[in-house]
Amino acid sequence: MPSQRDELPNRRSTSPHRLDLAAYITPPCPQPSLYFMAEKSMKEFSLEEVAKHNTEGDLWIIIDSKVYDLSRFANLHPGGGNVLYAEGVAGKDATDTFFGLHRQDILTKPQYARLQIGKIIGQEPQVRPLAPGELSQVPYAEPTWLSKGYSSPYYTDSHRRFQTAARKFFMEVVAPESARCEESGKRISQEVVDKMAEANIIAMRLGPGKHLKGRKLLGGVVTPEEFDYFHEGIIHAELARVSSRAVVDGLLAGLVIGVPPILNYGSLDLIEKVVPDLLAGKKYISLAISEAFAGSDVAGLQTTAVRDGDYWIVTGTKKWITNGVFSDYFTTGCRTDNGFTVLLIERGPGVSTKQIKTTYSSVAGTAYITFDKVRVPVANTLGEVGNGLSVILSNFNHERWMVVACSIAAQRLIVEECLKWANQRIVFGKPLTSQAVIRSRLAAMISRVEACQNWYESVTYQMNKMSYNEMSKKLAGPIGLLKQFVSRTGRETAEDATLIFGGRALTQTGMGRIIENYHKTSGFDAILAGAEDVLGDMGVRQALKKMPRDARL
Numbered sequence: 001m002p003s004q005r006d007e008l009p010n011r012r013s014t015s016p017h018r019l020d021l022a023a024y025i026t027p028p029c030p031q032p033s034l035y036f037m038a039e040k041s042m043k044e045f046s047l048e049e050v051a052k053h054n055t056e057g058d059l060w061i062i063i064d065s066k067v068y069d070l071s072r073f074a075n076l077h078p079g080g081g082n083v084l085y086a087e088g089v090a091g092k093d094a095t096d097t098f099f100g101l102h103r104q105d106i107l108t109k110p111q112y113a114r115l116q117i118g119k120i121i122g123q124e125p126q127v128r129p130l131a132p133g134e135l136s137q138v139p140y141a142e143p144t145w146l147s148k149g150y151s152s153p154y155y156t157d158s159h160r161r162f163q164t165a166a167r168k169f170f171m172e173v174v175a176p177e178s179a180r181c182e183e184s185g186k187r188i189s190q191e192v193v194d195k196m197a198e199a200n201i202i203a204m205r206l207g208p209g210k211h212l213k214g215r216k217l218l219g220g221v222v223t224p225e226e227f228d229y230f231h232e233g234i235i236h237a238e239l240a241r242v243s244s245r246a247v248v249d250g251l252l253a254g255l256v257i258g259v260p261p262i263l264n265y266g267s268l269d270l271i272e273k274v275v276p277d278l279l280a281g282k283k284y285i286s287l288a289i290s291e292a293f294a295g296s297d298v299a300g301l302q303t304t305a306v307r308d309g310d311y312w313i314v315t316g317t318k319k320w321i322t323n324g325v326f327s328d329y330f331t332t333g334c335r336t337d338n339g340f341t342v343l344l345i346e347r348g349p350g351v352s353t354k355q356i357k358t359t360y361s362s363v364a365g366t367a368y369i370t371f372d373k374v375r376v377p378v379a380n381t382l383g384e385v386g387n388g389l390s391v392i393l394s395n396f397n398h399e400r401w402m403v404v405a406c407s408i409a410a411q412r413l414i415v416e417e418c419l420k421w422a423n424q425r426i427v428f429g430k431p432l433t434s435q436a437v438i439r440s441r442l443a444a445m446i447s448r449v450e451a452c453q454n455w456y457e458s459v460t461y462q463m464n465k466m467s468y469n470e471m472s473k474k475l476a477g478p479i480g481l482l483k484q485f486v487s488r489t490g491r492e493t494a495e496d497a498t499l500i501f502g503g504r505a506l507t508q509t510g511m512g513r514i515i516e517n518y519h520k521t522s523g524f525d526a527i528l529a530g531a532e533d534v535l536g537d538m539g540v541r542q543a544l545k546k547m548p549r550d551a552r553l
């Protein structure tokens, strides 16, 4: 006679449409995580023992081999108490039902994790969160260069080392803060900014260059000399993986676009005076170009700067200024006698900012700014007076490329979410993936993100090979077209994902919360840093300028 222990399967029993959990489970971490260590010391129960606790006031449930005592929690359960007393749930293994309704991270929250009283004899958990720094094993969840067994002509071991460290940093330091700030709408805490500054992430977001000299990058995992645009792109991608669109912007996007004009066109004195504090996260900055009067039409701006001895007197307004609410400096486009000039304006008398309510969270600090006869030292002029348009236009390339890098990572996350959901969701008694229409949408989403990734990598490679000026001349058109393509695919992917998730894509909490946020905000990529249609048009116009005179069919 086998003992009771022998009779117990070492896996949970399988239902006819048992989910293929292995598909969304990652392999064990190389080092046992706390998650698994806690398991070891847990009390063990048999299935029969758990089954006895199946009534109101005495309710145990098994989820992924773990036994939870929900006797007191049932009345507080957000999904209601009665769903827990149902047959097939109370006293039973409710794993499939649970993962059809909840995201796995619920079970890792301390208030819910403490409901676990033990584990089932002979069973091991199959679902676990990714350890910080770990890669997802879901197909297409990572770009090819990070997928086991694939090669890349662009990425080296230096990029791989850097990516591992960056993912760990963003998961551990940024992810929890992102979730908090997205919900509260409050700006990112100084504590997180300090940690980003210490790892030199703020400086690295500006790309390779002299500003990195002598800095220890992410604890020294790469040197400033080897740091290139692929490294920088990794930072944008890792940030976008753990953050909502608003948090991506809230985490100092204003600095990424506001500082380059100072570094490229400011005097040495000005650079030395303002840049160190900005890169140390002690001061904040934004790029103030667009106005209610003119957005993509930079030449139509109305903010004026009039000379008064050693000062400019600036009067006007700016709108949609990312991070403007908490900025100490504004890299500002102004109309001057002989055209357009860029000035660095410090917050002070005559400068006021107010938050604009937008579709996305106010964590981005989007501002309406009023300059009322602000006195700005002439020494704060960036570039030649009247030549501001080229200062701004050259700055756009890097900004648009950054938007592309973030957008692709966000789209990839949506592909991962959809693959997981379609695989685990049971409808009409079968997984969602058994529907051809769902597989067709997944095919379109995967193809788009892979197309974007490949074009992005080819453009990034060119950036590594060109000087800043060469980039302005040769890459403005291709980057404009790339951004147009990527923001369009983003919106199509948001649409597909919403249809795959159904009603869950319309709620801010629960299974579809990432889809809901992405769907709501994917339009930002199409507008910010240059409207999609304008960029497409610019790409074509630039190509037309380069048409050889002798070209004929």
Ligand code: HEM
Binding pocket: 061, 063, 068, 070, 077, 078, 079, 080, 083, 084, 089, 094, 097, 098, 101, 102, 106, 112, 115, 509, 510, 511
């Ligand atoms: C340890 C056990 C459980 C915990 C800690 C838990 C916790 C939660 C939480 C936090 C939510 C809100 C999710 C959100 O909208 O963000 C929720 C919703 C829900 N739960 Fe549970 N739950 C547990 C077990 C179960 C089980 C076994 C069932 C099976 C019937 C269930 C059914 C539901 C339902 C129907 C909802 C509403 C889902 C929706 O609005 O889409 N829960 N649960």
